[in-house]
Amino acid sequence: xxxxxxxxxxxxxxxxxxxxxxxxxxxxxxxxxxxxxxxxxxxxxxxxxxxxxxxxxxxxxxxxxxxxxxxxxxxxxxxxxxxxxxxxxxxxxxxxxxxxxxxxxxxxxxxxxxxxxxxxxxxxxxxxxxxxxxxxxxxxxxxxxxxxxxxxxxxxxxxxxxxxxxxxxxxxxxxxxxxxxxxxxxxxxxxxxxxxxxxxxxxxxxxxxxxxxxxxxxxxxxxxxxxxxxxxxxxxxxxxxxxxxxxxx
Numbered sequence: 001x002x003x004x005x006x007x008x009x010x011x012x013x014x015x016x017x018x019x020x021x022x023x024x025x026x027x028x029x030x031x032x033x034x035x036x037x038x039x040x041x042x043x044x045x046x047x048x049x050x051x052x053x054x055x056x057x058x059x060x061x062x063x064x065x066x067x068x069x070x071x072x073x074x075x076x077x078x079x080x081x082x083x084x085x086x087x088x089x090x091x092x093x094x095x096x097x098x099x100x101x102x103x104x105x106x107x108x109x110x111x112x113x114x115x116x117x118x119x120x121x122x123x124x125x126x127x128x129x130x131x132x133x134x135x136x137x138x139x140x141x142x143x144x145x146x147x148x149x150x151x152x153x154x155x156x157x158x159x160x161x162x163x164x165x166x167x168x169x170x171x172x173x174x175x176x177x178x179x180x181x182x183x184x185x186x187x188x189x190x191x192x193x194x195x196x197x198x199x200x201x202x203x204x205x206x207x208x209x210x211x212x213x214x215x216x217x218x219x220x221x222x223x224x225x226x227x228x229x230x231x232x233x234x235x236x237x238x239x240x241x242x243x244x245x246x247x248x249x
Contacts, residue, residue: 034133124149
């Protein structure tokens with residue numbers, strides 16, 4: 001499985017990124033994978049490689065590139081509960097600095113970069129994300145309805161807020177097919193219902209599912225939240241979505 005480390009030109013500099021794609025020199029549909037708050041690290045590289053094995057070019061940018069290349073902060077090999085307070089004390093300023101405006105500028109650059117790669121086939125792409133990345137995936141898909149045919153978010157950060165640009169207020173711009181995989185403790189019943197109602201009102205084709213027996217972060221094998229059966233369930237939902245939206249099979 002070929003992989004490479006890349007530099008993506010953006011309005012604010014150059015974002016370092018990881019890419020994985022099938023061998024053989026053929027072109028494949030592009031997938032933009034947005035990291036969770038812990039950043040680009042071995043577990044995300046492994047997930048990108050696993051997804052690439054199914055016939056996709058997977059691009060994983062370091063969203064915190066303005067603060068340095070990944071890993072932007074030093075992470076323990078396993079992010080246990082005892083490590084989280086110190087880790088998040090370092091991460092929160094980076095998360096708060098990554099405003100919606102910055103995220104959208106970067107999304108433009110990431111999609112342009114995907115479209116320029118000789119390994120990526122012409123046509124629509126998918127955007128997927130985890131935790132904060134799920135919110136960014138929704139924003140990207142709403143801002144680029146002509147390019148994004150599938151969007152998936154897993155254990156998402158809040159999708160319903162009081163902000164004027166809350167993700168639930170943007171779904172009328174979506175043309176992508178959507179899957180949301182939520183943990184049991186992710187969001188209130190009211191927030192989930194409000195987001196689903198917004199999708200219904202916009203006529204979006206979507207599935208929204210609470211994965212049983214899960215807590216926030218369930219896909220990440222380097223955390224205490226990891227749930228192997230839920231990770232497999234995530235693949236069982238994600239792969240058919242991408243297949244339908246990107247390969248029409």
